[in-house]
Amino acid sequence: MRVLVIGGGQNAEHEVSLASAAAVAGALRAGGHDVSEATISTEGVWRVPGQPDAATVVASLTAVLPLLGEVDVVFPAVHGPLGEDGALAAVCALAGVRVVGSGPRAGAIGMDKWATKLVARAAGIRIASGRVVDAAAIGDAEFDGPVVVKPVSAGSSYGVGLVRSEDELAAALREAARFDHRILVEEVVRGREIDVAVIREAGGVRWAAPPLEIETVGLFDTATKYDGSARFTVPAALTPVEHSTLTRAALTMFDALGCAGVARMDFFLTGDGPILNEVNTMPGLTAASQVPRMFAAAGVSYVDLVDRLVRAAEVPGR
Template sequence: MSARVAVIGGGQNCEHEVSLASAAAVADALATAGYAVVRLTIDTDGGWRIGSGCPVDLADAVRELRTCDVVVPAVHGPRGEDGTLAALCDVAGVRYVGSGVRAGALAMDKWATKLIAADIGIATAPGVLLTAATAAAYRWTHPVVVKPVAAGSSQGVALVTSPDDLAPALDAAFALDDRVLVEDVVTGREIDLAVLGRPDGSREVAPSLEIVVDGLFDYTTKYGGAADLRIPAALTDPERKALEDAAVAMFDALGCGGVARVDFFLTAEGPVLNEVNTMPGFTEQSQVPKMFAAAGLSYPRLLDLLVRDVTRF
């Protein structure tokens, strides 16, 4: 009998539409592969829906999840990727694909990620953490990148090249989070790595991806198709090893599971960590599936592998 897989999409954050796209693609691929797929959606107001039906309360959604063998929580950003859905599945006693509560929470928190990276010797951009109480005292002195501490898809991210641009950038970031990270601009190539953790403790790193873009890799560029994504990135063997070692080190230090995307700037001094995504975009055209496809692991096979690693079917 086919495994019954719940795929959750949507969510209560600025990545709602991106999560819907990921969940739909994942559900379609798993259904084609022969799994019995249950589609659940979290609306922007926090309500749940099963399939295309009417809203249900959380208790009904949990009862539906408990009829499934495994859950794929394809919800990016806060109240999803940040460990929230992993916690729900843990409490409900349902197995799930991907990182657990701790890894999801730490990776979503860009400030915590920076602290962990520093502790294991991985460089990050110099930065400061601001709150509503401390932001007024911050003074712009050089170009910086302003971003919410816990958000994704480059939402609320701005490159600030003059003091007049600082206040609007902070306002946009604070609209999405109560903490904001202000980082120095890093000059380097944007290189992403995808790490797959297997049940036996082994780690597989897909061919690297380079993002070539004119300016900031913002939400519009990311989803508008303007970026040039090159797989594999043109790297020397020492560059590739340094990036792969750093990606696996971050995966393990955070305690990630399943697949995570680890994003770097490659500078003259070596890799500089940008961020870690424990639930990256997951349509067939998203970065992580493209990277594994370049290694010969197709999108349906990657999803099947992730489900089987959890269910052991």
């Protein structure tokens, strides 16, 4: 198939998205697909290899739109706001082009950690208690015990902080506010961190890969995510009950949001069972990222995984 892989993007995860896109493009080529690439700069300028740079964001978008008509599928390997949040899926929906991954609605809700929690709770999945503070109200926020502070909409742990005492609260809120004016203030959950990946294949069958455990000391922060110091164990050592509770919760979330392609549901596994932390509708996709590692444990190679995703792609809303 002719596949346009999009990387980069206008948020803090730009570099991570470039890495995911490069890996996806390589694996698609290895699988025999005809791959073209586009990148979005942090300012929003689209660039296509071999084409002159456009002078403005709008001119670059105008130049890239015809490419949508020349491919069978778009693979938007762009994490974070204005990518994973459904913005790129929406462009494809408007153009009537098949796109890998979730449509605009699931992407938008999954990118909003507060909305995701509301859906999870309604679906009977446990979540950490929390509240939303607006950046304009940081001065009024009161400390009522240790909390985790994070942007409602971000990723790669940017702006995530642990607040242990009152004097740390304002600085943590200000740091989170660099990424989103809505800030989530959550109870601190103690538990193992277990990720579950769910894929929806062509034809609509969904299934969960063997869960993965992340072993870190303290928060799984940005440095730990990319300096190689976190240890992934896959399959995670789980009892049969833990395994089925986690995978059932992941499938419930996938269906409740109406996800497509692949999504990664991240849980804390506590003594009382799983608590959903967040949902990633365009999770990290280098060969070393969690999702490809989990599918490898299920016997699905990286080349096979991206091939399945491309074959499962649909026009959102159709």
